[in-house]
Amino acid sequence: MHTLRYTPIPASFYSARRDALAAQLPAGALVIIHANDIYPTNADGTMPHHQNANLFYLTGIDQEETVLLMRVGEQGTHEDTLLLRETNEHIIIWEGARLTKELGTALSGIADVRWADEYNALLAEWVPAAGEVWLERDNHPRRYTYVQTRNERYAAALQACYPDTKVCCLYELLAEMRLVKTEEELQQLREACRITGEGFTEVLRSIKPGMGEWEIEAALSAAYIRRRARKFSFQPIIASGADTCVLHYISNHKCCADGDLILFDIGAEYGGYAGDMSRTIPANGKFSPRQKAVYEACLAVHYYAREIMRPGLRKSEYERLVRVRMAAELVKLGLLTQEEVNAAPENPLCVRRYFMHGTSHPLGIDVHDVGPADPVFAENQVWTVEPGIYIAEENIGIRIETDVVIHADGTEDLIPNAPLEVADIEAAMS
Numbered sequence: 001m002h003t004l005r006y007t008p009i010p011a012s013f014y015s016a017r018r019d020a021l022a023a024q025l026p027a028g029a030l031v032i033i034h035a036n037d038i039y040p041t042n043a044d045g046t047m048p049h050h051q052n053a054n055l056f057y058l059t060g061i062d063q064e065e066t067v068l069l070m071r072v073g074e075q076g077t078h079e080d081t082l083l084l085r086e087t088n089e090h091i092i093i094w095e096g097a098r099l100t101k102e103l104g105t106a107l108s109g110i111a112d113v114r115w116a117d118e119y120n121a122l123l124a125e126w127v128p129a130a131g132e133v134w135l136e137r138d139n140h141p142r143r144y145t146y147v148q149t150r151n152e153r154y155a156a157a158l159q160a161c162y163p164d165t166k167v168c169c170l171y172e173l174l175a176e177m178r179l180v181k182t183e184e185e186l187q188q189l190r191e192a193c194r195i196t197g198e199g200f201t202e203v204l205r206s207i208k209p210g211m212g213e214w215e216i217e218a219a220l221s222a223a224y225i226r227r228r229a230r231k232f233s234f235q236p237i238i239a240s241g242a243d244t245c246v247l248h249y250i251s252n253h254k255c256c257a258d259g260d261l262i263l264f265d266i267g268a269e270y271g272g273y274a275g276d277m278s279r280t281i282p283a284n285g286k287f288s289p290r291q292k293a294v295y296e297a298c299l300a301v302h303y304y305a306r307e308i309m310r311p312g313l314r315k316s317e318y319e320r321l322v323r324v325r326m327a328a329e330l331v332k333l334g335l336l337t338q339e340e341v342n343a344a345p346e347n348p349l350c351v352r353r354y355f356m357h358g359t360s361h362p363l364g365i366d367v368h369d370v371g372p373a374d375p376v377f378a379e380n381q382v383w384t385v386e387p388g389i390y391i392a393e394e395n396i397g398i399r400i401e402t403d404v405v406i407h408a409d410g411t412e413d414l415i416p417n418a419p420l421e422v423a424d425i426e427a428a429m430s
């Protein structure tokens with residue numbers, strides 16, 4: 001569609017997602033999902049709008065002030081209404097026209113599109129008539145609430161206005177749905193990952209000692225946006241030297257010194273879907289023997305993790321198996337003793353001294369995408385695979401991450417276009 005930088009998923013996908021959600025809800029349920037707020041910075045400034053992931057998942061609409069209302073009837077039938085911000089003279093001059101009702105329908109598959117000023121009147125009619133009101137809430141286990149979201153604010157207001165109305169949370173249902181990707185979603189993720197790997201490989205060739213981490217960030221940003229990404233899918237980590245051991249280093253303010261490693265944790269966002277990749281490279285194009293030994297150890301664990309990621313394996317069991325494999329590598333590197341590992345050989349938590357994060361998280365609209373607490377791997381789930389070894393006393397931090405789709409017979413690497421082996425990295429940089 002000419003109004004978007006990306007090729008959107010067809011509206012039939014969004015209709016099918018709403019059908020699947022409605023099929024799990026009781027007759028009389030009213031679903032209400034709001035766009036995320038536009039957050040202020042200072043003076044007349046705002047943060048860029050970032051769409052609510054569940055609203056995007058169910059409508060494909062990436063515009064502020066959007067609301068999805070679904071009235072569920074018997075046997076999963078449902079009537080959907082989309083509220084959009086109406087364009088006016090002021091908006092046309094300052095921001096450009098917003099979606100028309102026709103475009104709203106074309107993108108979302110929802111026939112009943114109205115302007116957002118009908119919001120209060122519609123809810124005054126539909127909320128008291130509803131048996132249950134189902135609201136979007138973010139129950140991610142690691143969520144930290146700095147401010148109330150629009151959806152949380154509405155939940156509080158609803159309970160105050162209609163204390164007898166039963167309010168239910170959509171989080172678990174949508175988390176379960178979003179964990180398994182459809183073919184349309186896989187297509188967006190493949191493109192996000194293609195851009196992520198291709199842009200990195202292009203930039204890799206020009207990296208030299210003395211470059212600023214920020215210069216590499218700028219080159220990556222150009223490489224991604226030129227390929228129709230909207231932006232990085234998260235704050236990019238370009239960490240050299242000691243900062244390779246800072247897991248979420250994002251200031252990217254140092255110059256890369258000869259002999260340093262540079263750890264990249266980067267991703268492009270395409271069509272609302274996130275790529276997420278880590279690579280670790282020598283600033284001067286050649287790994288030292290010790291850097292190479294640690295890299296090869298991490299890579300062995302990376303391949304092992306991809307190998308055992310199969311339908312039917314539970315996530316926590318997978319993480320345990322990866323820890324066992326990592327323990328063996330850390331012993332070989334002289335970082336752990338065999339005695340330490342033997343104290344708990346089935347689950348050697350001592351590896352956390354050098355590998356302190358999880359191996360994998362779901363990937364999708366969100367970089368840390370939603371899912372049930374401890375899911376069982378299944379076909380068409382998309383996961384990152386990202387073991388790391390961080391030795392602060394040696395200024396060696398290595399993380400090797402790709403994204404994979406789980407198929408019946410194994411995993412599909414979504415970033416095969418970025419060098420992974422030592423020889424390939426050194427060749428690309430020579």
Ligand SMILES: [Mn+2]
Binds near residue numbers: 401
């Ligand atoms: Mn990741």
